[in-house]
Amino acid sequence: MKLSKRLQVVASFIPDNSSLLDVGCDHALLDIYLMKTKQNIKIIASDINPNPLKIAKDNLIKYNLQNQITLKKMDGIKEIPKSVDTIVVAGMGGILITNILQKEKLTNIKNIILAPNNDFPLVRKHLNKLGYKIIKEQLVIDNQKTYLVLKYVRGKEKINYYFGTLSNKNLETIYYYTNILNTNLHNLKKIPSKYIIKRTKIKIENKRITNFFKQK
Ligand SMILES: C[S@@+](CC[C@H](N)C(=O)[O-])C[C@H]1O[C@@H](n2cnc3c(N)ncnc32)[C@H](O)[C@@H]1O
Known part of the structure; x- marks a missing residue:
């Protein structure tokens, strides 16, 4: 299975041994790839819309992973199970991502991996306020579009929201x-x-x- 360059970077930011919630999984291709490549990973693939969930279900069956990846209809992280310690939200606008990530639901969350389509400074500011710090971030050029992928863990930092931790030599x-x-x-x-x-x-x-x- 071939993942887009953007989703390959997202996947590379997700740790082994995690209990993951993929918010807005759409086709669930990221989750299928993760299940095949990561050690000891548990995955809930969620989406708010029934159509993507139907496509995701067909893909899970195609790759015979329907018993290993849990599919769930969910709005953001509103019903996030306590067992989840890692969240990925990819391929959405920055405003939607910040609306989804609300403090009271993040108590057990150690890692957050984000791939906003836009409004990067807004996303960095929101996560900073939630008490998370960037440990990796990378711009990805895919089909002449530039995407940002970020990995957060708990912590405080003083950063420039416009550039984050990006290097001016990259x-x-x-x-x-x-x-x-x-x-x-x-x-x-x-x-x-x-x-x-x-x-x-x-x-x-x-x-x-x-x-x-x-x-x-
Ligand atoms: C463009 S797709 C991104 C799919 C995949 N994550 C990726 O990066 O390629 C965005 C998905 O987010 C879902 N979505 C939008 N708002 C959501 C919300 N509040 N909660 C869960 N899923 C949502 C949409 O239904 C859609 O399937």
């Missing part, structure tokens, strides 16, 4: 932020000077990125 990071810079420069040429607030926000972002690249 190829993917250079590619991602250079694209933002170029898009912003292109937009600045088109936005009339009367839109002062919009133009100022773009200029601030560009300054932030150029400063980041100048760091040693």
Whole structure:
């Protein structure tokens, strides 16, 4: 079974010996891959919608894993079992991810692996406030789109929410932020000077990125 480059990175961030809840499993391909590659892993694959769960069920049967992976209809982590210690939420917008991850349901959660599609700073800020720190993060370029994958454990840290722990020398990071810079420069040429607030926000972002690249 071939996983997308993005989901391969997500899988590489999930530890052996974990009791995992995959929130928004959709096709459950990540869970099938994990069950075949990780040591001593327990998996609940969940989704809020019946159609993805039907596809997931067919895939589990196809790979003969219907007795090893539990499928559950669930909204986010509202009914998360106490036995779960690791959560993965991948392929959703940052706002939805922050709405799903609410403090009172996270008591037993040691590891959180996230792959937001957008709003990366918002996600970093939310997890920081929940009392988790980044131990790994990686930008992934897949089909000319850039995705972020993060791994959190419990802990406190002071971080820059815009860049997180990304290195200014990493190829993917250079590619991602250079694209933002170029898009912003292109937009600045088109936005009339009367839109002062919009133009100022773009200029601030560009300054932030150029400063980041100048760091040693
Ligand atoms: C784009 S798919 C991502 C699938 C997979 N996780 C991946 O990264 O490729 C998003 C899935 O999240 C599910 N979803 C959206 N909101 C949800 C929620 N509140 N709780 C659980 N699943 C949700 C959708 O039904 C959909 O199947």
